[in-house]
Each structure stands twice: as C-alpha cells, then as structure tokens.
Amino acid sequence: AQTVTQSQPEMSVQEAETVTLSCTYDTSENNYYLFWYKQPPSRQMILVIRQEAYKQQNATENRFSVNFQKAAKSFSLKISDSQLGDTAMYFCAFMDAGNMLTFGGGTRLMVKP
C-alpha cells in the first residue's frame, strides 16, 4: 500500500514571499502520478499541480512549482509571490496505475498580510 506523509501540519508565510511545503511518499511502483490539491475553507478540493513520475522535468503552473526527487520519494510544492487567497489546506496525493488517489494528512498554510 502507498503512504503519503506531510510532516508540516501548519505553515505561515508573509504575502509576496515564497514558501515550500514538503511531501514524501512510499511506493514500490515505477509509474505513478503525484498531485498537490488545495482545499480552502469552502472545502472544495482544487487541483494545483500534477507530476508524472516518468518525467524528470519538474512541473510548473504559474506561481506554483514542484521539486520532484524520485529516488528520494520526495515531492515538495513551492509557492512564489504568496497571495492572501493561497491561504488553505494543501494536500499531497499519490495516484497508482489503478487510478487510486491516496492523500497525505495535509498542511495548513496561512498567508499573512
């Protein structure tokens, strides 16, 4: 079974600064996908960014980028130029070949003005 671990229960960052959220996972599979989801107070899960394990290039979506270290089974999310609207719970998630999505425990991010 796959496990996803987010070791930072809470983080805070000043508006316009950069913050990095950590995620590690455990799997014996070689082909898989990794995701970061955002869950604001409305509790709607919103896909932030996706990474295919077979791609060496780190995924980027505007202010969001990842540092994918396959050998270390690490998948961190970097948020640049943080905005107040980035305040939310962030979940790292792993999808195996069977399309089963496993989530980490989440990191609560607070962006301070």
Add this chain to the structure above:
Amino acid sequence: DTGVSQNPRHKITKRGQNVTFRCDPISEHNRLYWYRQTLGQGPEFLTYFQNEAQLEKSRLLSDRFSAERPKGSFSTLEIQRTEQGDSAMYLCASSPFGGDSNEKLFFGSGTQLSVL
C-alpha cells in the same frame, strides 16, 4: 458544465437512521470516486466506479455502506443505521477516461454529515 455536483450540502441525522447522498459527475466523465474526510485529515478512499461498474471498494466501506451508479451517470452513496463515527465530509470526484487527462480528479463540494 458546472462541475461535480453533490447533494445535499449538509445532512443532520439521528443515530440509527439511513441517509443517502447523490453525486452528479462532470458530463462524459467515466470514472466516479467517493472519499470520506474527517476534520483535519486528508480524504480517504471509499469506492470507485468506471461507468456503472464498481471496480474497487475500500476496507473502510463496511456493510452499512452501499454505492451505486446505475446508468453510469450519477451515483448514490447510502449509509444504513448511521453511527456517530460516520460523521464526516463525503466527497465525490470524477475523471475522464483515456488520454493524459484520466489522472486528474475533479472534486465536488462535498456533503457534510453530522450524526447526533
């Protein structure tokens, strides 16, 4: 297309009662997933359908839980004889099948269940 729709948004029930939730996925999405999320935790997988076929069920899905997707479109999740431990947010998600998009799950806003 308005995204994944879930009804009701909130449900309060007494212990021992049965409840049913509905999920309408994004049109043309073949896959439909149910997750459960308790406060402060990540969502936990319950079950998943491809079209009308239920392909996977978690050990979390006790015999009091049943899910259906009779015509491969909307799905229902029923909980019989509810217990206080069933109190949680029940999330539905859908994804298309095929291409490189089938790995993206789109979530609904969830149904918050409170069992008194």
